[in-house]
Amino acid sequence: MKTSDAPAPHRLPEALSAPGHGPHVVIGGPGTGKTTLAGELVMSRLRGGAPAESILVLVPSRTAAERLRDELALRSGVTFSEPVVRTYSAYAFDLIRRAREAGLLPLVTRPPRLLSGPEQDALIGELLRGHAQDGGGPAWPAELGEAVGTRGFRREVREFLDRAAEHGVDAHEVQRLAAACNVPEWDAAAAFVHEYAQVSALASAEAFEPAELVALALRLLTEHPSLAAAEDERLGLLIVDDLQEATPSQHRLVHRLARGRDAVLLASPDTVVQGFRGARPDLVRQAPEAIGTDGPAPVLELTAQHRLPAPIAATARRLALRLPSPWGEVGRRWDAQPDVVPSCQPEGDTRPDAGETPAGVDVRLVAAPVHARRLVSRHVLEAHLSHGVPYDDIAVIVRSGSQVQETARALGLDGISTEVPPVETALRDESAVAPLLSMLERAAGAPGPRERGRLAALADAAAVESMLMGPYGRATSLDVRSLRQLLLAHERAAGGERSSTDLIAALLDGDPAGREGERADELASLGPVALPAYRLVLMLDAARAHLASDHTAATAVWAVWEAAGASDRWRKQALEERGLRSDRAHRDLDAVLALFQAAERFGDQFPGAGVARFIEHVRSQDLPMDSLARTGAAGGRVRVLTPAAAAGLEFDTVIIAGLQEGQWPTTGLRGQLLRSDDLVTVLEHGPDALRGASVGEKLRAVRDDELRQFLTAITRATRAVHLVAVQDEESTPSSFLELVRAPHAPEPVVSAVPRPRTLSTLTALLRRTVEEVPSEELAADAAGVLALLSLADPAVRGADPASWWGLAPLSSTDPVVPDGGQVRVSPSKVDAVLSSPLNWFVSAANGLPPADLARSLGTLVHGIAERLPAAGEEELMASLERHWHELELPENWEGNREHERAARMMTRLAQYYALVAEKDRVAVGLEQGFSVPLAPREEGGHPVKLTGSIDRVEVGEDGRPVIIDLKTGRSLPTKAEAERHPQLGTYQAAIRAGALAEFAQGEPRLTQPTEPAGAALVAIGKETVKVSILEQASVTAEDDWATGLVHDAAALMARPDFAALHEGTNFRCSLPGVCPICAEGRQVTEP
The missing domain is CATH 3.40.50.300 (P-loop containing nucleotide triphosphate hydrolases)
Structure with missing residues (x-):
């Protein structure tokens, strides 16, 4: 065992300083210079005149290969015809390619390619789904139950296939081991391995999995001496970095390549991150014996620390000593950097060093x-x-x-x-990719309206709304709601009856005649509300135009992407902004680049395949695509x-x-x-x-x-x-x-965390200082800093006092309607204005939540009553069934309950129709609109225009109109309250003012259009056996209380302020958050 410092540039350990040094194993802990040594070895050989093709550096990951490859290219100034640094899979792939060219793989008729993880997962999933549908396939143990077919089970199957491929084990061997070890899971897995091998060989014999690549490369070197001899002659130096990350098959490949030649195997057995992919650091111990020729290869130990200061080095050593090591202390004996490291701040910076x-x-x-x-x-x-x-x-x-x-x-x-x-997200699920695939799919289909069932319409509408609110449409939920309303208004104006859901679902159907641009021009004419839809239609038109000509998957993706017009905007966000918007733009651009790369790869693998097959290919993959596209940084x-x-x-x-x-x-x-x-x-x-x-x-x-x-x-x-x-x-x-924790060090305790030192935190602190600190000098200083922040480019949000809630002056103190101006009054709003002017004003300004289910159901019932003013119960029920889908209720107990309630309303409506017939009255006006002026109550007062529509105008033998208001809600006024009901009274006041005069000219039965015969509330929504009717006597000239109510309401509507009123013990305020009377309400400046 020899020890050595890690090399400084142009300095090598003596044992490795000259060619002919033979195989060596180098062990070093983190920060001891192993990768630096690998680079120096390459540079030394290149400086000595060795051709780059004679050097091979194997690393465990593509990112590591890219880093070392870029460093070598920068330092050497050499243009490499072949990569010097490769991953194990890349080297094996190149060896297989050369073997095929040499005729050693006769069954592989097409150029070999790497089978990606998503493709392998999709094939496994397809086989498992086929077994589930046909009832065949392997006999998986019963305890696996419903796990079979799940994504987690596919992952387990993929891992089993990889481990078997790494060890060169086929289905027959797995089956033999299952019997020998009494493992039923392996018996079923053997059957799956057999089927998988057959299907993959038939579908694409040229596609190899990463684990299979290495095993096949090793087999080729073993079985074909000519290939092995050529490889031995070509390679002058083999370097393996991070050998501890190698799988068993990769270890065997390294042993075969390194034996008897100049080879340097570098490892840090205590730092392993590829264990989930089968990395085996324990096999590093076998390397000296496996690569040595006359006994074990020499082992060098790097001991000088070039990264870690003493405290971190000591911590790392304590952790390493907890791990098993066949080397003992080897690889754990390193010196440490000093406690103080050089400053990294710019020259002249006065911040703490x-x-x-x-x-x-x-x-x-x-x-x-x-x-x-x-x-x-x-x-x-x-x-x-x-x-x-x-x-x-x-x-x-x-x-x-x-x-x-x-x-x-x-x-x-x-x-x-x-x-x-x-990210660990399948390419098909990326927010920047999914809409592009959807656009291409729609463009490949026939343009024009499609027949949709209710569920299909709901699904299509949801898909279109998702694209509208996606990165290309850029709409908010409020924008989509406004678009629905706009489309519905145009539909009704044209006499159509489709719901807003149907209109949204058909938004991207395209022109049935295939005329590009027609739909886009139509949307452009609708104004800013339709802009998100306009953007999507432009993309769709571009995709359809491109698909009509010669195309590939890659060119089709480019056409729809270019039409989206997002590239410049996203690039600017990525490079010039900070925070979430910048990060989002980076991720979206990376995802689109990955889609381009996937489309190009698909075109190479499946020449002539259409866009539809490409979309199916991408959508079949549940795993993230391992893209070769360079990501933005x-x-x-x-x-x-x-x-x-x-x-x-x-x-x-x-x-x-x-x-x-x-x-x-x-x-x-x-x-x-x-x-x-x-x-x-x-x-x-x-x-x-x-x-x-x-x-x-x-x-x-x-x-x-x-x-x-x-x-x-x-x-x-x-x-x-x-x-x-x-x-x-x-x-x-x-x-x-x-x-x-170091020996004798105190245990950590839970501690509070101050807010991060962000500009938003600073702004909040400065604002609090300005508002709360009594020191005028300190408050002035804080205000000065806020001023600087507000003038920054871009300005810091919240720093400008103009953006602070509660400080801006009232935008206007003038009345809503100027003196002498006309006030528009709707009969349905009179009661609301008189009960609480504040609630009415907020509602009129669209400040209340969207209509609830009860209101939507009421709208549906009123529509049926308008279409069928005198029908029987059976006909009313049939109409309800035809139009029920417009409510878009789920088919569950809640939907069934509302349907039964609506059916009971139809029964009570039929009962009322029968009563009308008994009284010899007939409906002459349905949803009868009117607009009639009222003179000011006093000189200088506001003139009033009464506008609205009456549910039913009925007329009897006396020729006088009777006003009927259908109520679908459950609550009703009392009989006494009905006598002075504001809405009914306002209807009668409008009739007395001539609301039906013009209508009566075409209706001969209405002989006294300005003399109401009374009014009534027909409560079809109240749960009673028989329909309830609350009547109001006719308003006469002698007792015209109703016109006074209208003027009272008009006066409140025209005021500059609106009072909050709570009347009655059962009053329920609809605006507790802004109402000054409610306990919940408060000013924005209140704590």
């Missing part, structure tokens, strides 16, 4: 998850503002991808821009990462959040449904090893893997590590925190 801050590990417990999110933001801002650390030198590390998104959103709310790794962003994404990186400050027991470490065993880990154990050690394994040992292995990830996270920091956990009744801090 980062170099003055002691390095170390800080543990904080908080009382709630919201406090944990606040503390993470505070740590970020403290590092940036107090210690001069650039945002892109700060990382927040969490355990899972879902926590990455939650943490990034929380930081964005505090104005901190973030950069995150590709910008400086000045905090990185939010999982341990796997953080591997190989380093930052000044690292914040590790979500440290809860059960989350990190997680306590779940992996691959238990199909016992894939047990399969590996049997393959490596025989059936006896399976019988000796205990659950406790498996749990320890999982915990060790979690600890390796935690150790990786901590060792990303060059100065400071902050650990954050929640301790409350539901959450327990991670047991890893006990391992972090």
Whole structure:
């Protein structure tokens, strides 16, 4: 065993300084310079004249390959014809490609390609669904039950297939092991492996899974001496970085390639992040014997620490000593950086120097998850503002991808821009991608109106509304509501009867004659309300126009994307803004780039396939696409990462959040449904090893893997590590925190978290100072800072006093209607104005919530009564059935209850019709509109215009009109209240003023149109056996109380202020939040 410092530039360990050094294994802890050594080895060979093609560097991930590849290209100035740095899969893929070109794979007739994880998952899902539908397939054990077919089960199957492929095990061998070990899950899995192999070979023999690629490459080298000899001659130097992340098959490939040649295998067995993908750090111990020719290969140990200061190094060593190691102390003996690290602040900056801050590990417990999110933001801002650390030198590390998104959103709310790794979201579900796919799908269909059932209309309307409120339509829910109202108004004006749901559902149907632009022009004429729909129709027209010509999936995606016009807007948001909008724009652009890449790859794999097949291909994939497209990145962003994404990186400050027991470490065993880990154990050690394994040992292995990830996270920091956990009744801090705590150090306690040092927090503090602090000097200083913030570009929200609630003067103190101006009065509003002017005014200004179900049902019933003014019960019921869908009620107990209530209304309406016939009255006017002026009550008063519509105008033998108002609500006035009912009285006042005079000219039965014969409320909504009728006597010239009510209401409507009135013990205020009488109501300036 030899020890060495990690190399500075142009300096190599003596044992590796010259060609011909043979195979070596290099062990070093985090920060000891392993990747730097790999780069120096490559540069040394290139400077010595070795061709780049003779050097191969294998790394565990594509991101690691890109980083090292870019560094080598920058340092060497060489243009590489072939990549020097590859992942294991990329190297295996290249070897298979060359083997096919050499004729060694006769069954692979097309160029090989990599089968992506989503494609493999889709194929597994298709097979499982086929088994469920046909009743065939493997005989899965009964205890698996309904788990078969779920996404989690597909993941277990995929893992089993990968483990089998890694070890070169086919279905027959799995079946033999199932019998030998008495594992029924393997017997069923063997049948699935057999079927899967047959189907995948028939569908695409050229497609290889990543695990299968490596196994096949190793088999080719073993079975074809000519290929192996050519490869041995080509490779002059093999370097493997992070060997601890390799799977068993990758270890075997490395052993085959490294044996007997110049090879350097670098590993840090205590920092592993690919355990969930089968990484085996324990196999690093086999490398010296496997690659050596005359005995084990030499092992070098790197001991000089180039990243970690002493406190972090000490913490990392304590964690590492808790892990099993076949090397003993090897890889854990490193020196440490000093406690103080160089400052990273700009020259001339007078903020506290980062170099003055002691390095170390800080543990904080908080009382709630919201406090944990606040503390993470505070740590970020403290590092940036107090210690001069650039945002892109700060990382927040969490355990899972879902926590990455939650943490990034929380930081964005505090104005901190973030950069995150590709999200764990299927491409089809990305908010920027789903509408593009929907547009292409609609464009591929026939344009024009479609017949829709009720459920189809609801589903289509929901889909269109989702696109309207998506990133391309950019509408709000209020915008969609206004659009519904606008479309409905135009439909009714044209004599149509479709509901707003039907109109929204048909919004993107297109012109039946295929004329592009017709629908867009129609929407453009409707004004700003229709702008979101106009944007979508432009995209749809562009897609249809493109699909009518020669196209591919990639060109079709580009056509609809270009028509969306979002690229410049999103790019500006991504690069020039900060916080959530910037992060959202970055993610959306990355998703669209991934869709382009997927479309191009689809075109290469399936030449001639249409857009419909591409859409089906993308939508069949439940897993995120591993896109090769470069994602957008910008400086000045905090990185939010999982341990796997953080591997190989380093930052000044690292914040590790979500440290809860059960989350990190997680306590779940992996691959238990199909016992894939047990399969590996049997393959490596025989059936006896399976019988000796205990659950406790498996749990320890999982915990060790979690600890390796935690150790990786901590060792990303060059100065400071902050650990954050929640301790409350539901959450327990991670047991890893006990391992972090130094001997004799006090236990951490739950502490309060001050608000983060954001501009919004500063603004709130300054405003509180201005308003509450008695010191005039301090208040003036605070006001001055607020003024500066309000003048910033962009201005800080809330800093400008003009935006403060309660401080702006009244916009106007003038009356709503100027002196002498006409007041419009509706009979249905008179009672509301007189009861509470404030409630009426807010309602008139559209300040009340949308109509509830009861009002919608009333509208439906009134419509039926208008269409059928004298029908029998059977005909009324039939009309109810025809129009019931317009309420869009669910088909459940609530919907059934309302339907039964509506049916009872039809029964009572039929009863009333029969009574009308008995009295020899006939309805001559239905929903009869009117508009009639009333002279001012006194000189200089307001003239009044009465406007509205009467449900039914009936006339008897005397030729006088009777006013009927149908009530569908459950509550009614008393008989005495009906005698002075404001709405009925206003109707009668309007008739006396001539509301029916013009109508009577065409209705010969109405001989006395200005002499009402009375009015009545017909309560078809009140739950009685027989219909209830409350009558009001006729209003006469001698007792015209109704006209006085109208003038009273008009006077209140015209005032500059509106009183809040609560009358009666059963009064229920509809505006308790703004009503000054209610206990809930308060001014915006009140605490």
